[in-house]
Amino acid sequence: MAKIELTASEQPCELKVAVAPAGGQPLVVDFRRVTKTFDAGTPREFTAIREVTFAVENIPNIGEFIGVLGPSGCGKSTMLRLIAGLAPQFPATSGTVLVHGEPVVEPGPDRGFVFQDYANFPHRTVLDNVAFGLECQQVPENDRRERAREWLAKVGLDPKKDANKYPHQLSGGMHQRVAIARTLIMHPRIILMDEPFGALDPTTRQRMQDLLVALWRELEATVFFITHDVPEAVYLGDRVFIFSPSPGTIVHQLAVAPPDRPAREMQAEPAFLASVRQVRSLLEQLEDAKPNTSS
Ligand SMILES: Nc1ncnc2c1ncn2[C@@H]1O[C@H](COP(=O)(O)OP(=O)(O)OP(=O)(O)O)[C@@H](O)[C@H]1O
Ligand SMILES: [Mg+2]
DSSP: OOOOOOOOOSSOEEOOOOOOOSSSSOOSEEEEEEEEEETTTSTTOEEEEEEEEEEEOOBTTBOOEEEEEOOTTSSHHHHHHHHHTOTTTOSOSEEEEEETTEEOOSOOTTEEEEOSSOOOOTTSOHHHHHTHHHHHTTOOHHHHHHHHHHHHHHTTOOTTTTTTOOGGGSOHHHHHHHHHHHHHTTOOSEEEEESTTTTSOHHHHHHHHHHHHHHHHHHTOEEEEEOSOHHHHHHHOSEEEEEOSSSBOEEEEEEOOOOOSOHHHHTTSHHHHHHHHHHHHHHHHHHHSOOOOOO
């Protein structure tokens, strides 16, 4: 089996692309030369991602955290939605998308999605938003409400005061706490997060980063986390994917130090700041290179 060296060095280090294992556990996610062309065969034909290849190994009791960076429109959300099985990005035009060794055919509870916008149901209370997935699985009301209250506490909300609020009564940070609880209550093995903290102020954002790290450790899930914030990707990630401009492909896979100290502390350290500078410089080089506009 090709081994990924996840060295927690002070500087990010470039990784070679892993290949599918010859035997043993199937890969958690396996992208092989995945291309997505929208409106193929029409004048509007547009290739969003081209030949994207990567692998996430199945390491027992450890979920990998992958930060995803790249210029706007390079296909980051397209990649995430292909893993989730969400149209119209799904299905891919060519290539193979495998999750735990099986081709993705539709969305499933094994893959939870947290969106950038506050995607809570406006006419449901906080508690009923969090319990939504369990309700779909016909978990009895008392049981699902009790589990939802536990999750409210886990994400730092007050199970008594906040449970009966409606989404319009919440701050941005509270919204995302509800969205995270609603996703994680289902114990997905893969958590897909598309710029979930993009609209939060810097202090709330760092608090949410700490919360996410704590929950991720507990769940041992694989996380894909899209962000435009370089420190956020470098802090949260075990690995950082950097996409080229459109049509996007992964041009760098970097191993970075894991988040083993609180965000505020670690993000002020010289080694961390050096990693951020390196990643920024790689992104700037990509932005400076003339984008390939052909599709
Ligand atoms: N349904 C669609 N039909 C046609 N083109 C689409 C569709 N969805 C996305 N695209 C195009 O595919 C490209 C990649 O989109 P995607 O949303 O994946 O980018 P992104 O990297 O997530 O960008 P951002 O950082 O701005 O969120 C964009 O140029 C977008 O306009
Ligand atoms: Mg996007």
